Amino acid sequence: MTDTPARYGGDTVRTEMLGYGGQSITEQDKEAVAEALDGDYITRGPTVEAFEERVADVVGVEHAIATTSGTTALHLAGRAAGFGEGDEVITTPLTFASTAHAATYAGAKPVFADIERERRTLDPEAVQEQITENTAGLIPMHYGGHPADIEGLLDVADDHDLTVIWDACHGFGGTWNGEGLGAQRDMAIFSFHPVKNITTGEGGMVITDDDYLAKRLRRLRSFDMDYDPVGHADEPWYQVVEGEGYNYNVTDMQAALGLAQLDRLEDFKARRDEIIDRYDDAFAGISGLRTPPIAEDADPFYHLYAVEIREEFGCDRSEFVKAMHDENIGVQVHYVPLHYHPFFQDEYGYEKGDFAVAEEVYDGLVSLPLFPEMTTSDVEDVVAAVRRLHVYHTK
Template sequence: MFDELPAYYGGKPIRESVLGYGSQSITDHEKKAVVDALDGDYITRGPTVEEFEDRVADFVGVDHAVATTSGTTALHLAGEAAGFSSGDEVITTPLTFASTAHAATYTGATPVFADIDPYRRTLDPEAVREQVTDDTEGLIPMYYGGHPPDIGAMLDIADEYDLTVIWDACHAFGGTWREEPIGAQRDMAMFSFHPVKNITTGEGGMVVTDDDELAERLRRLRSFDMNYDPEGHKDEPWYQVAEGLGYNYNFTEIQAALGLAQLDRIDEFKQRRDEIIAQYDEALEGISGVRTPPEPVESDPMYHLYAIEVSKDFGCDRKEFVNAMHAENIGVQVHYVPLHYHPYFQEEFGYERGQLPETEAVYDGLVSLPLHPEMSDTDVDDVITAVRQLAMYHQ
């Protein structure tokens, strides 16, 4: 079966067209919803945005959902609503996208990176405890690939030190923990609706919370921190005033229509992701030098990523593995270059390579294989064949 040389070493690529690691799934259902939205009275934030927020709030089981222009702006609003500011420290994971830490940095607070639990690839509770100081105000755990961090331990730490928790659940929309939807845990959680995420609105994000005051703050900040009903407004109906430094992070009717139509398909998306994961797990488990993703702990996650770790037993390093998969036209990716490797965090906060050994060891092997609901069984087989062929070549 594998007489062929991998393409990277001179053989013919397994695929003619490139398979991306992630992709949206858009049908006529979504297209019609978007076109209908364009016929509405509003195309910026209006009743469809409220409907989408209500549907997400119901789905997650919380009182409030506040839609924003992206996951990044959702994090920004959450950090500001939490009241983070200069001099505060906010603990988060280094194995994430830069925006996670920006819930702190945008507010002037300092992001403090705690090392990860290498099994879950999420914050290690003990490492978090070691980073708590008198200046610690917040905690931002992140769901790597959709896999929950140790939620119970994070909540215990937050209680013990009176920290505001913002869950970066960008990868985790649609999953549950202890049969409770992910995002329902205090104080705020946020999602991204970028095209590769579990549902998409093109760009978009959402903060969810049960806290009335936080929700009010989030809504005000999203829209210029404008008081639309100040004293005097009744007599002078044009009178509206900015009471602070707000933003225009308004979500549109067009995005909301797309989001509602995607929500209708969430069970289908989860089912297909689960099927692909089961096929990968079965096919890859026995390959030496490949670690498959962790088993769910007390949860039924909706996985965004299928990230394996390639170790030296595989016979080639991660760089060669990635380039060899690309040569087969399989668009694997690495999530993520740890935040303490980035010049911004090094120059602003003095981080250096070598400071977070568990994160660095995991990072060295990480490769995300393609995972999205539009993948056919042939696409899945192509990925599996490419990994097996590469393993045979090296082992």
């Protein structure tokens, strides 16, 4: 391999495209799904219940309610929280759109507050500044799997009696202060999309310790229908629709895959940690490449390895991404801040320039490939591509 990056005329580091994330599916996973297909239920049946119980157990909460995606989990959580017209719900601009939709789907206004420079998560002080008499809730997001300032955010929530929904899509399986990430009040949600820490194809989960919220979430997931209303013992067919619910039921096949994936949770984490250690080590001496923050009092299950490309690296983020793509390395950017998107600008009046820290972070952000199926050689390809790009631009 020459020293010249492919973008400037050298050979590519690798011939096959490497994605930034992806699932790991074994024969056991396939057998579990096939077995579920032979069961009596191929919609939401006993396997979904078993999956919910295992997830609740892993995180250490009373209730887990499976749903069709992280997005629908957020929808259910926003509705169960009781957000509605006239309410304001504070969240981070550095997230995926679905986080804010937990507010918008319920008719509430998403209010962005800036992030902390180091953690890249919702800043409790910035949240405090956005509180009004209409503030009803908070939706922090554990960026990349790194815990947000949980204590600081819960303090603000306590002071103002706010409902908190933790978007823990990136962090399933991690712990904070010895507790499962997501076990903190009031609700947390996960995504089981193929790039996430475990997968069910599409899928999500809302977890909570609160019995009332759990009941609301289950009802909303399934048409907001009561099949056994009090006072109708003589009408076993009786159903009551008490509100506008949804069909966000997941299938036993998906749950079977989820259960099989949970059997490998520790292996998935160990492999991701190994790759992260190698990256941290390889990039420690590269000027202008800021590696992800290291969590204190936590053992996160990292979903992303998001670095920041700064001036001293020698090229900007755009050139970095193009050069890595030219090497057949599929880096990604998580995320274009929400206040840059036409929807949040047109509907809520946000504009570029509103959140200085999120914007500064975003300008350098790039997620390098991180998933358990990466081979040692895949990891070394990423390291080699980054190193020679830096050398090329700084020689």
